[in-house]
Amino acid sequence: MGRHRAAEPPRRGPVRSVPGRIAVTTGITCCLGLVGVAGVGEARQPHPDVREALADRAAVEQRASRDHTRAVPPVATSSPTPTPTKTPKEVVRPRHPRPVAGLDQRQMDNAKAIVDVGRDMRLPRRAMVVAVATAMQESDLYNLASDVVPASFDHPHQGSGSDHDSVGLFQQRPSSGWGTVAELMRPAYAARAFLSALVEVRGWEDMSVTGAAQAVQVSAFPGAYAKHERRAATVVAALA
Template sequence: MAGVGEAAQPTVEVREALADRAAVEQRASRDFTRAAPPAVAPASPVPVATPSPTPDRKKPPRKVVRPKHPRPVAGLDQRQMDNAKAIVDVGRDMRLPRRAMVVAVATAMQESDLYNLASDVLPESFDQPHQGSGSDHDSVGLFQQRPSSGWGTVAELMRPAYAARAFYAALADVPGWADMSVTGAAQAVQISAFPDAYAKHEKRATTVVAALS
C-alpha cells in the first residue's frame, strides 16, 4: 500500500499496456503520409479553327459587250450605223482582216447608202423589213445583190447579215484581193458599171470600221 501523500504507481501490466499503446501511436504517426492532391493537368487551349486560305481563283476575262446601237460616226444616221455594224460583225465572225470590212462597208455605201433597200420591180421585197427602195433591176439589200444572178432569195438578201456573208464569200474568191485597192476589190465582186465609184467611200468606211472594231 502506498502511504498517504504518495502517488499511486501503476502496476507493471498497466505500464506495459501504456508503453505498447504509445509505441503504436508513434508508429502510426510516422507511417501516416498525407495524400498529395491529385495533379491537375494544365488545361489545354481550345483549338481555334483557322480559316483555310481562299484559293486564288482568276476571274474569267470580262466579255466585251458591244452596244446594240453603236453611236453613229462619219456623218451616218443610226440606221446606217446599225447596218454597218451588221457588216462588221459578220466579218469578225468569219475572222476576216479589217481590210475586208472596209471594202464591204465602202461597197454598201456606194450601192445602197447603207440602207436595206427593197426593189420596185420585186413586190415581194416589200414584205421584208426594209428602209426604202431602189429601181436597179431586181437588186435588193445593202449590197444591191440580184436574186436572178444567184446571190440568194429575196428574203435572204434583205437580211443584212446574210447579204454581208454572201459579199465576203465572193470577195474571198477573188485572187489577191487583199493587195488590191478598195475600189478594185469592190469592183471585182460587184462588176459595177461605175467601177471607180467606190474609191470616194474609203476614208469614211475606214472611220466606221475603226469605230466598230
C-alpha cells in the same frame, strides 16, 4: 472385431510456385506465376527472373500507352499561293452603236451587221472596210427594196431602188444567183454573201478598196468605191 481407425489424410507440404505457369486447383489462386493456398500462409515472392520480365513488360505497355495517346502535330507543307488568273472581260457591244462619220442610226446599225458577220467569219478588218465602202456606194447603207420586185416590199426595208431586180444593202440580184429575195433583204445574209465572194478573189488583200469591191460587184462605175474608203475605215474602227 475392433474398429479400424480411419487413416489420417496425408499432410500436404507447401505448394511451390512455378515461374511462367498458371495452376488451378481446389482452394488455390494463381496469378502471374504466383500460387497462393487458402489458409497456408503468405505467397512466396516471385523468382527474380519473373520480376524482371514483369518490369520489362510494364515498361513496354507504359510506353505504348504514351505513344498511343500522344498528339502528333500535323506536318506543315508549304505550297505556293496560286496566282489568281484574270479572265478577260467579255466585250458587250451595244445593239445600236452610236453613229459616227455622219451616219444616222439606221445606217450605223446596218454597218454593225456587216462588221459582225466579218468578225464571225474571222476576217481581217480590211475585208470589213471593203464591205462597208461597197454598201455605202450601192445603197448608201440602207436596206433597199426594189420597185421592180414587189415581193421585196414584204420584208423590212428602208427605202427602195429601181436598178433591175437589185435589192438589199449590196444591191444583189436574185436573178444572178445571190440568193432569194427574202434572204437578200436580211442585212446579215447579204453581208455574208458579199464577204464569201470577196475571199474567193485571189489576192484581194493586196488590192485597193476599189479593186476588191469591183472584183465582186462588177459595177459599171468601178471608181466610185474609192471615195468611201476613209469613212468606211472610221466606221469599222468604231465597231470592230
